[in-house]
Amino acid sequence: MSSNSLTLFLAAEDETRRLGEDLALAVTTGDCLALSGDLGAGKSTLARALLRAIADDDSLEVPSPTFTLVQNYDLRLPLAHFDLYRLSDEMELEEIGFSDALDTGVCLVEWPEKAGHALPADRIDIQLDFERGGRRVTISASPQRLQRIERKLAIRHFLDGRGYRGSTRRHLIGDASTRAYEYLYTTKGDRLVLMDAPRRPNGPPIRDGKPYSQIVHLAEDVYPFVAIATSLRERGFSAPQIVESDCEAGILLLEDLGAETILDENGKPLPERYRAAVACLAQMHDTTFDRYISLPGGHVHYVxxxxxxxxxxxxxxxxxxHLPWKRNGTPATASERAEYLAIxxxxxxxxDDAEKTLVLRDFHSPNILWRAGEEGIRRVGLIDFQDAMIGPSAYDVVSIVQDARVTVERDLADELTKEYVKLRQARGLFDENAFRKAWSIMSAQRACKLAGLWVRLLQRDKKPGYIKHMPRTLWYLGIAFEHPVLAPLREWCVKAGIETAESAQ
Known part of the structure; x- marks a missing residue:
């Protein structure tokens, strides 16, 4: 197989276990890991560590599948553990569900040589050999797969070099971008959050020689996150402290703000917490932020x-x-596009008359943590603000009262908006009419963006989980259309066949 490889030396069994943890963070659906080596070389130790890390359960029973040939695990990533020592014919591999397991999750294979040519050519080969004082591990894979593994090993090197040797790493979450997050459990018993955010690769130029990310000012590295976090913390808001960083490599070790959210156990909004978030937002919009934020090392971020x-x-x-998806592949006409953009x-x-402030861009439930032990605005933990810009303050109000991932019922949304207006008016001059107009425009703008984004994530990025938010997004768009200023856009959508939903379902 055409591959690259890397070689590691593991001096102790603990290092083998840590390699298993790192591999658990690197693998994804469709990966086949083939473990080879003599008896006692560490295959079982590595397999057990990988499985327990994906399960986030250090006590998970991992029986050898020597007699059953396969053991299936329904985990964050479905994993099938194959032991082919007793395989008599490579044709048996299909009979025990290898292809199905690879289509839906990860396959971990011991004694892969027994499979002959039945394993996929594009796999991850892991060879463990005895070497004086420990074990030598050689990992071979296609460049794309090897790059994922090398990234996780580079993060381990970063941690070791900053006093976190021996820490335990666990998957926390990935998002719609290239970022991923981990929990780091230190040897002292603390928990931190690690942000894995390699520099965003530029997509193809689509306008004036620039890719989409540059045109809409998406953060291309972690410097904006560090800058906005610093600025928020200096003004009393609960953004995470940067504990350690390698900004060029895109690795940040952050304070853990906790795991409690502003939703209840059923994933529904907790009104008192949403009210606290809106109060935090009102205070943020009454606060002055610098355009130029200086960081250690001489880097300056411009908002x-x-x-x-x-x-x-x-x-x-x-x-x-969205429109081609709605029309079964038929794109918009040139006249439809021209009219839409003119509107x-x-x-x-x-x-033009809207108030402009720092807007975090995605001020909604996935990015707001609840800190019950704090008071006032400190109760509202803020994350995922690297794309912050200076724009209409109404945009972030829309983000929270028309939460993209959670249905905020109309009565609560209206109540929250009224409370925001009341708080802003109590602190000084505030033009409610201008705000209401800006709110409606930014509501429609955000809904139009998301209605297209959900489809792009589905079709281009193969992430179907977001399309479930479409009915809610179109319902929000219908609410925006209630303001007279949106009448032309509402009429255009009717003619184009884009129907707003009557409910969020």
Whole structure:
């Protein structure tokens, strides 16, 4: 097989276990790991550590599948553990469900040589050999798969070099971008959060020689996150402290703000916590933030404008992805596109009198943590703000009261918006009419963006889990249409066949 390889020396069994943890963070659906080596070389230790890490259960029973040939585990990643020592014919591999297991999860194979040519050519081969003082491990894989493994090993090297040798790593979450997060359990018993955010690769240029991410001002590295976190913390808001960092490598070790959210056990909004989040937002919008934020090492982050170009590029997601999806592949006509974008030009003109503040861009339930032991705005933990810009303050109010991932019922949304207005008016001059107009425009802008984004994630990025949010997004769009300023867009959507939902389902 065409592959690259890397070689590691493991001096002790603990290092073999840590390698298993690191591999558990690197593998994904469709990976086949083939473990080879003599008896006692560490295959079982490595397999057990990998399985327990994916299960996040150090006491998980991992019986040898020597007699059953396969043991299946329903974990974060479904995993099938094969021991082929007793395999008499490679044709048996299909009979025990190898292909199905690979389609839906990860296959971990001991004694792979027994399978002959039945294993996929594009696999991860792991050879363990005895060597004086320990074991030598050689990992061979395609460049793409090997790169994932090397990234997790580089993070382990980062941790070892900053006093966290021997710490336990566990998967926390991935998101719709290239970022991933881990929990780090230190040898002192503390828990931290590690952000794995390699520099965003530029996509193809789509306008004026720039990729989509640059046009809409998406963060391309971790410097914006560090800058905004520093700025928020200096002003009393609960952003995580940066404990350790390698900004060039895209690795941050962060304070753990906890795992409690603003949702109940059924995933529904807790009104008192949403009210606290809105109060935090109102105070943020009454706070002055610097445009230029200096960081150690001489780096200066400039907070960009949420400008016309960015807003229009985002709403084009509706016409580029949602409309063809709605029409079974038929794209928008040139006249439809021209009319749609002309409407948005006029709507953006209407934002001239809107208040402009720091907007975090995704101020909603996945990015808000509840800190019950704190008081006031400190109860509201803030994460995922690296794409912050200066734009209409109404945008972040829309983000929370029209939560993209959770249905906020209309009565609660209206109550939250009224409380926000009341808090802003109590602190000084605040133009409610201008705010209500900006709120409706930014609600429609966000809904149009998300209605296209869900389809793009489904079709281009093979992430079908987001499409379930479509009915809610279209319901929110219908609420935005209640303001008279949105009448032209509402009429365009009716003609284009885009129907707003009557409920969030």
């Amino acid at each position: 960009p404008d949420y400008d016309r170009t960015a807003m229009k590029m985002e709403v084009e997601l509706l016409i580029d992805w 948005w030009d006029r709507l953006i003109d209407e934002l």
